[in-house]
Amino acid sequence: EDQVTQSPEALRLQEGESSSLNCSYTVSGLRGLFWYRQDPGKGPEFLFTLYSAGEEKEKERLKATLTKKESFLHITAPKPEDSATYLCAFSGGSNYKLTFGKGTLLTVNP
Amino acid sequence: DAGVIQSPRHEVTEMGQEVTLRCKPISGHDYLFWYRQTMMRGLELLIYFNNNVPIDDSGMPEDRFSAKMPNASFSTLKIQPSEPRDSAVYFCASRPTSGGSSTDTQYFGPGTRLTVL
Numbered sequence: 266e267d268q269v270t271q272s273p274e275a276l277r278l279q280e281g282e283s284s285s286l287n288c289s290y291t292v293s294g295l296r297g298l299f300w301y302r303q304d305p306g307k308g309p310e311f312l313f314t315l316y317s318a319g320e321e322k323e324k325e326r327l328k329a330t331l332t333k334k335e336s337f338l339h340i341t342a343p344k345p346e347d348s349a350t351y352l353c354a355f356s357g358g359s360n361y362k363l364t365f366g367k368g369t370l371l372t373v374n375p
Numbered sequence: 376d377a378g379v380i381q382s383p384r385h386e387v388t389e390m391g392q393e394v395t396l397r398c399k400p401i402s403g404h405d406y407l408f409w410y411r412q413t414m415m416r417g418l419e420l421l422i423y424f425n426n427n428v429p430i431d432d433s434g435m436p437e438d439r440f441s442a443k444m445p446n447a448s449f450s451t452l453k454i455q456p457s458e459p460r461d462s463a464v465y466f467c468a469s470r471p472t473s474g475g476s477s478t479d480t481q482y483f484g485p486g487t488r489l490t491v492l
Contacts, residue, residue, distance in 0.1 A: 297479045308379075308466050308483035309418070352418065356479040361406060361470070362431065362482055367417040 267292045271353050271366035278343055278373050286338040286369045288353030295358040298336045299363060300329050303350045312338075312351075343373045378410040379484030381467050387490045393455040396487045398467030399448055407482060409442055409452050418466070424450065444455070457491045464488050 269290045278284055290298065297316055301309035313322045314333040322329050326347060328339045338351055350370050354363040380399040388394055400407045408423040422432040427444045435442070439458070444450040454461055468481040 299480065301483075306486075306488075308468075308485050311480055311482060314480055323485040327478070354418075361425075361479055362420055362422075362423065363408075363479070 267355075267357055269324065269353055269355055269364055269366040271351075271369050273369060274367070276372070278340075278371070279295040280344055280373055280375050281342050283322075283339070283341045283343070284295055284336050285340070286371070287349055288336040288338070288366055290336070290353075290366075291334075292355050292357035294358045296358070298331055299354040299356075300336070300338055301352040303352055303368070309352055321338060340371070343371075345373045345375050347371065348373045379467055379469055379482055381465075381484040381487050383487060384485065385488050386491075387492065388457055389492050390458055391456045392491075393453065394457045394461075394489060394491075396452040396465050396467075396489070398450045398452070398484060400450070400467070400469030402448070404469035404471050404482075405447065406470045406472075406481075407444060407450050409450070410466040410468065410483075412464045412466060412486070421452070432481075436492055454489075457489075459491045462491050465484055 272287045285375055297314045299314050300312040302312055303309045313329040318333045320331050326341050330337045350368040352368045354365040382397045392447045405426050409421040410418050412418045421434045422442045424444045464486045466483050466486045468483045470481045
C-alpha cells in the first residue's frame with residue numbers, strides 16, 4: 266500500500282540551530298515528491314518538487330533532497346519566521362492524486 | 376494572478392443543516408481537488424475533477440457528501456445533512472493540464488473552517 270510517514274511529529278529549535286525533517290515513502294512508480302509549508306489558518310504553500318533519487322533543490326534556508334525511500338528537508342540556521350507545519354506528499358503511478366503525510370510542526374525560538 | 380479562492384472562510388452550522396462550500400480554481404487549471412484536514416487524519420483527498428468531470432470520488436466519506444463542477448471556474452462541495460464529525464477544514468486545490476510530472480504540483484486555497492454543532 267502506498268504510504269508516507271513524516272518524522273518527527275514536532276521539532277523545537279533555537280534560532281540558528283540547523284536540523285532536518287524526514288519523509289519516508291512507499292509508492293509504486295514515484296512521479297514526484299512534494300514539500301509544502303502550512304501556516305496556522307492558511308492553506309498549504311508549495312515549496313519544492315523532486316522527481317528522482319539524488320535530486321536536490323534549495324530555497325533560502327531550505328534544501329530538499331530525495332533518495333529511493335526518503336526525502337529530507339534540511340533547515341540551515343533557521344529563523345522564527347520558519348516556524349510552520351511542513352508537509353510531504355507524493356504522486357505515483359498513473360493517477361494525479363497527492364498522498365500527504367501528517368506533517369512536522371516546526372517551532373523556532375528566538 | 377489570483378490564487379485559488381474559497382468561500383466562506385468560516386462556517387458554523389447546526390447538525391442536520393445543509394452546508395455548501397465554494398471554490399474558484401486558478402484560471403487555466405483544469406484539475407480541481409477537494410481535501411479535508413483534521414488533526415487526527417491529516418489532509419485527505421475527497422474527490423478530484425478533470426475538465427469539470429469527476430475522476431475519483433473514492434475519498435468521499437458518505438452519501439451525505441456531494442461535489443459538482445458546473446464549469447471550469449467554479450466547484451461546490453455540499454454536505455447534507457451535516458453532522459458534528461464533519462467539522463474540519465476543507466481545502467480546494469487546482470493544478471494545470473497534465474504535461475509530465477512537473478505539472479502534478481497542486482496549489483491550495485485558504486480553506487473553509489467548518490464547525491457543525
